[in-house]
Amino acid sequence: MAVWLMASLFLFSGCEIEDPDFSNVRDVRFIKMDGRKLELEFTVDCENPNAFGFKVKPSKLDISIDDEVLGEIHLDKKIKVKRKSNNSYTVPVTVELADGAMFRLVKYVSREKVDVKLEGKVRGSVYGITKSFEVKETKTIDGSLFKLEM
8 A cells, every 4th residue: 555655656746737627607507496505507618638537526615706605505426527638517516595695696697797706625536535625716607697497
């Protein structure tokens, strides 16, 4: 075990790791609502330039829109990203809404652009080695993505 770990560290210490690019959130689909919990899924594009695949494990992040707290977003299952790929992935999430967040969502639907901020830790793994990554990301998206068709 120790030999494998040392060999892995030696091999990967010289490798340059590029950040994968997650972009183009689309096809947001409402699944169900239970109290203050919304189950959704959406599609996101991911370009992984690295020579290895990785898994994004179930994690949770704080979500806010235009600097107003919306709640927590939970990744419901792990996502496997293939090596040297440019693919689309369907991402199932649960959003636990903060007090009054549902009313705030209504005003974002009519806006052309809104700033969505995600903060927290995401867990990932490569070859069984798990690591947490700090996320503090803000993306500008189309407000109509918040239109929940029930």
